[in-house]
Amino acid sequence: MKNKKGNALREDILKVSEQLFKEYGYDHTTFQMIADELGITRGAIVYHFKNKHRILHTLFEDYFQSIHNYIKENLNENFNYYLYYCIFYIYISREITKNEKNYQLFYHKDYINSWENEKLMDVETSYQLITDNFNKDFSKEELRLATVMDLGARKSLFKEFSDDAGVLTIDKYSYYRVYLIGVLSRLDEATIQKNIQRAFEFVDAHELESIPLLA
Structure with a gap:
């Protein structure tokens, strides 16, 4: 009780x-x-929750888990992990960038610190799954390097978007975000483009329920 x-x-x-x-x-x-x-x-x-950051971190993690669950329930045909993560990050990018107030949450220094400290292994695992899925032979050091490059590039990409949103639309920002994952996973251009197209088609056809934090 x-x-x-x-x-x-x-x-x-x-x-x-x-x-x-x-x-x-x-x-x-x-x-x-x-x-x-x-x-x-x-x-x-x-x-x-020992501090306010832990509350914010938990809210985002709960939300991201709900997205993962939704994708797993609805992505039934020709599954691969690159497509899976393309869909996941397109959903996130669209939700975060639709409202400038969301920037202050998702790109707050406290949450960014969690990427670089607590999320490192999660991102590395995603690259492990993708590279295994496509039979790419990555060493542990190469997986860690891809992870570090990913985390650094996503901050730079967002800065480019937020500094001048007229240059990058939300979907173009989303495209470059998932294109980077394909490049760092050493996938060929045709595979990258095919899966990104399928990912956008999936997201357009499957609308997520909004949550108060990002509404």
């Missing part, structure tokens, strides 16, 4: 934080605001 109550409070913290992040922004939302909204102490929040 105690564990069930704890899990319920954790979910309440996430729900209220999501609403406050959306209304006031990440930087202007405090633990005290979250506690006051729920009628609990700040210590009760710290028990579940």
